[in-house]
Amino acid sequence: MAKATTSATGQGRTYGGQSSGERRAERQERLIRAAVDTYGEQGYRRTTVADVCRAAGLTPRYFYESFANSEALLIAAYEAVTRIALETVQAAASGLGETEREARLEAMLRGYYTLLREKPAAARVFVTEMSGISAAVDAAFERGLAEFARVLALTLDPDGRKTGANVLRETGAMHGLLAIARTWIAHGCNEPVAEVVAIAKPFCRILVSQDA
Structure with a gap:
């Protein structure tokens, strides 16, 4: 099991070698990649937040930590x-x-x-x-x-x-x-x-x- 520690860099708690800021950036990148794929397949107007989150393997709460809408x-x-x-x-x-x-x-x-x-x-x-x-x-x-x-x-x-x-x-x-x-x-x-x-x-x- 990965151990959580407190980062000295101001990036929040470290878990599995990644700070909270790094994990957030990684989730944001996953959402963007999933959005490109999903919009490309079915179009923006027919794509929901849930669709993108599903493709990214994330829950909607992680969507709203990075994007307003x-x-x-x-x-x-x-x-x-x-x-x-x-x-x-x-x-x-x-x-x-x-x-x-x-x-x-x-x-x-x-x-x-x-x-x-x-x-x-x-x-x-x-x-x-x-x-x-x-x-x-x-x-x-x-x-x-x-x-x-x-x-x-x-x-x-x-x-x-x-x-x-x-x-x-x-x-x-x-x-x-x-x-x-x-x-x-x-x-x-x-x-x-x-x-x-x-x-x-x-x-x-x-x-x-x-x-x-």
């Missing part, structure tokens, strides 16, 4: 998926030089659409489940898209400034990529990734325009 968990799940998408596109371009703009663009788009195809649950959260829930969810969705678009733009053009015109360009490019993804996913990702990338590239060219 289902919307807060949806936002956390979306933010987690957004981080994965950002890491994916950045890694895809990391081995290419700044002057290889076409190659960087193609690599990033290939990484993005491959991720959506290979992780359908995450794709559903990132692409379809954030629309029309509430003002708070809409705001989180737009923040995530703006962050993704900014990373995409800076990876393609490290000297790009955040001007009003560039923000509009980034918004247009990202919503174009998102619309393509939604339609592609709705049709079962039937088209090859290479073809989707070729279709999406024109939406991003404005980000690397010499006139931008």
Whole structure:
């Protein structure tokens, strides 16, 4: 049987080598992972707190220690998926030089659409489940898209400034990529990734325009 001790780090009682703060963070992460899987399988609107807790192997009381309501968990799940998408596109371009703009663009788009195809649950959260829930969810969705678009733009053009015109360009490019993804996913990702990338590239060219 694991022994409980008092932590000297301010993280609460230690049990089984973990402080109470560490255990809480682990439970929160389990809930987020379960939410991504459950929302991806049956949709946010058809998912209850009990469904997520069941998938995470936790009781509802642990849900409410981390999240005020289902919307807060949806936002956390979306933010987690957004981080994965950002890491994916950045890694895809990391081995290419700044002057290889076409190659960087193609690599990033290939990484993005491959991720959506290979992780359908995450794709559903990132692409379809954030629309029309509430003002708070809409705001989180737009923040995530703006962050993704900014990373995409800076990876393609490290000297790009955040001007009003560039923000509009980034918004247009990202919503174009998102619309393509939604339609592609709705049709079962039937088209090859290479073809989707070729279709999406024109939406991003404005980000690397010499006139931008």
